[in-house]
Amino acid sequence: MRGLSIQVLANWMADGAAFVVQTGKMSSASVVDVTGDQAVNTTKLLFYPLVILASCVWMIHRWQQQSRLYRMGNILPGPAAVPLFGNALMALFKKPEQFIEIGFRICDQYGYVVRGWLGSKLVIFLANPEDVEVILNSNVHIDKASDYRYFEPWLGEGLLISSGQKWRSHRKMIAPTFHINILKSFVDVFNQNSKNVVEKMRPEIGKTFDVHDHMSEVTVDILLETAMGITRKTQDKSGYDYAMAVMKMCDIIHQRHYKFWLRLDFLFKIHPLYKTQQKLLDIIHGLTNKVIKLKKKMYYENKAKGIIPPSIQELTEGKPLSNNVLANGGKTLSDTVFKGYRDDLDFNDENDVGEKKRLAFLDLMLESAQNGTNQITDHEIKEEVDTIMFEGHDTTAAGSSFVLCLLGLHQDVQARVYDELYEIFGDSDRPATFNDTLQMKYLERVILETLRLYPPVPIIARELKKDAKIATHGYVLPAGATVVVATYGVHRHPKHYKDPDTFNPDNFLPENMQNRHYYSYIPFSAGPRSCVGRKYALLKLKILLSTILRNYKSVSEIPEKDYKLTSDIILKRLDGFRIKIEPRVRVPSTAA
Numbered sequence: 001m002r003g004l005s006i007q008v009l010a011n012w013m014a015d016g017a018a019f020v021v022q023t024g025k026m027s028s029a030s031v032v033d034v035t036g037d038q039a040v041n042t043t044k045l046l047f048y049p050l051v052i053l054a055s056c057v058w059m060i061h062r063w064q065q066q067s068r069l070y071r072m073g074n075i076l077p078g079p080a081a082v083p084l085f086g087n088a089l090m091a092l093f094k095k096p097e098q099f100i101e102i103g104f105r106i107c108d109q110y111g112y113v114v115r116g117w118l119g120s121k122l123v124i125f126l127a128n129p130e131d132v133e134v135i136l137n138s139n140v141h142i143d144k145a146s147d148y149r150y151f152e153p154w155l156g157e158g159l160l161i162s163s164g165q166k167w168r169s170h171r172k173m174i175a176p177t178f179h180i181n182i183l184k185s186f187v188d189v190f191n192q193n194s195k196n197v198v199e200k201m202r203p204e205i206g207k208t209f210d211v212h213d214h215m216s217e218v219t220v221d222i223l224l225e226t227a228m229g230i231t232r233k234t235q236d237k238s239g240y241d242y243a244m245a246v247m248k249m250c251d252i253i254h255q256r257h258y259k260f261w262l263r264l265d266f267l268f269k270i271h272p273l274y275k276t277q278q279k280l281l282d283i284i285h286g287l288t289n290k291v292i293k294l295k296k297k298m299y300y301e302n303k304a305k306g307i308i309p310p311s312i313q314e315l316t317e318g319k320p321l322s323n324n325v326l327a328n329g330g331k332t333l334s335d336t337v338f339k340g341y342r343d344d345l346d347f348n349d350e351n352d353v354g355e356k357k358r359l360a361f362l363d364l365m366l367e368s369a370q371n372g373t374n375q376i377t378d379h380e381i382k383e384e385v386d387t388i389m390f391e392g393h394d395t396t397a398a399g400s401s402f403v404l405c406l407l408g409l410h411q412d413v414q415a416r417v418y419d420e421l422y423e424i425f426g427d428s429d430r431p432a433t434f435n436d437t438l439q440m441k442y443l444e445r446v447i448l449e450t451l452r453l454y455p456p457v458p459i460i461a462r463e464l465k466k467d468a469k470i471a472t473h474g475y476v477l478p479a480g481a482t483v484v485v486a487t488y489g490v491h492r493h494p495k496h497y498k499d500p501d502t503f504n505p506d507n508f509l510p511e512n513m514q515n516r517h518y519y520s521y522i523p524f525s526a527g528p529r530s531c532v533g534r535k536y537a538l539l540k541l542k543i544l545l546s547t548i549l550r551n552y553k554s555v556s557e558i559p560e561k562d563y564k565l566t567s568d569i570i571l572k573r574l575d576g577f578r579i580k581i582e583p584r585v586r587v588p589s590t591a592a
């Protein structure tokens with residue numbers, strides 16, 4: 001349209017014919033000669049829809065400007081937005097690894113409360129612990145943002161994405177299955193699988209390799225066993241296919257987050273990935289359904305023989321065992337770290353009666369449905385098992401991989417971790433006990449510090465159903481907005497961490513934690529919708545990492561500044577979690 005005057009436009013609208021004549025770019029005679037009436041008709045055909053489109057865009061823009069959301073949203077600091085697209089064009093043609101960089105640039109410019117417009121959708125990023133607390137600690141702002149809908153075909157209305165009464169009742173049912181006694185019963189599973197991965201890693205000695213592949217596989221194996229009761233011994237090919245399908249599904253959802261065209265359902269449905277997704281879901285749901293059917297059959301067969309598995313209540317209640325006096329009363333450093341945002345999981349520790357019979361989460365849910373304790377259908381059980389498989393998989397795989405990379409880089413820290421392990425285990429090969437994990441205080445600090453610098457879930461998104469007043473400038477975030485808690489930014493807030501970008505496990509020394517805002521450390525989120533698998537994850541990480549480090553020394557020369565991070569669902573290294581391993585010489589650092 002360059003070179004057209006408004007007058008020309010007006011004339012064009014009047015009769016749709018004379019524009020080419022008046023632009024002077026071609027002679028009127030030649031145009032009329034060549035195209036005649038046909039050209040006029042084509043012009044009309046193209047022009048009128050364009051005018052209608054432009055008018056619609058203008059009207060939508062005007063309507064947006066006058067809406068409450070728009071007015072309140074624009075009080076907040078943020079980059080200038082263009083009509084219709086808002087700030088969405090900033091993300092166009094950007095690779096996922098560039099998003100963190102953009103985020104930091106914007107944060108530097110606008111501070112720790114930033115608004116953005118994705119078209120007419122208002123997105124508000126928060127990275128001040130005081131503001132984050134307002135959202136996460138609330139019983140009102142608990143609805144997940146619409147971006148979680150990509151999980152729906154897989155996880156249905158499982159705990160991660162459900163809301164309202166369904167979420168409340170399922171949370172009440174599932175939280176007790178993560179009781180400390182039930183977790184203790186998983187220690188053998190964690191040990192056995194950790195030993196397996198040590199053997200699988202043996203051929204890698206001396207090579208540079210991506211440790212995430214191993215961490216991912218062992219995590220799925222552990223989850224298959226603890227969530228569904230499927231062991232390596234009992235699993236057939238369907239167990240392997242399931243594990244592969246879980247990994248590939250994570251990748252598809254990941255792609256739907258950062259490839260804009262795949263966000264639109266109608267485009268996704270005609271993309272080849274949709275067919276792949278359907279096949280993967282057939283595998284995933286096929287196995288979950290098969291196992292539920294089988295377990296239910298076994299339950300009835302056993303019941304007919306008078307064998308009834310213990311209920312969740314029986315597993316988690318009773319008189320404390322006198323011979324089970326644990327160091328610190330069974331409390332770990334993370335119990336202290338997370339006590340500030342006390343949630344339903346904290347009540348789990350108060351009835352520590354020692355280890356009992358092992359049952360997978362699925363067995364526990366089936367049992368509670370059968371004995372009438374909880375109203376949950378087979379379909380809902382399937383959704384919850386799938387949710388646990390998803391949430392428990394990539395998060396811990398990424399967390400453990402980051403720990404091994406950072407220890408490879410910080411040999412002094414690794415030496416201290418090993419000295420602690422040597423004190424507990426000497427040069428023996430014995431498996432870890434629950435009590436041992438309570439002694440792994442320095443390793444725990446290393447894990448917590450790693451999750452600070454590289455939180456596997458780098459953002460948490462909520463949709464506001466009501467206005468929320470935050471601490472920063474008393475801003476009111478309007479209902480309808482999507483609030484994104486930028487965990488990555490919160491964890492590197494200079495007001496709360498001295499040298500926020502430096503790896504320093506001493507950040508979790510009691511004296512350094514004492515006066516820190518509780519919501520300045522939220523790798524597992526916090527409040528009513530906090531991670532239900534937090535204690536499971538930390539126990540598993542301690543056993544897995546201690547077993548690996550008792551057998552190998554991790555070595556890495558890649559400095560953190562060269563990590564290429566990719567962020568959306570799970571934070572990972574796009575350049576791969578590359579390390580080398582050397583056989584561990586089992587002597588303390590003082591003797592080396």
Ligand code: HEM
Nearest residue numbers: 159160391392395396399456457523524525531532533537
């Ligand atoms: C290092 C490991 C882990 C990290 C960093 C992590 C982090 C998180 C975060 C940040 C949330 C809140 C997500 C949101 O609101 O969008 C969450 C929720 C959840 N996590 Fe984890 N998680 C980990 C391991 C696990 C494990 C091992 C399990 C299960 C075995 C698990 C099960 C869940 C479930 C079921 C939810 C949904 C809770 C609800 O909405 O009520 N997580 N996790």
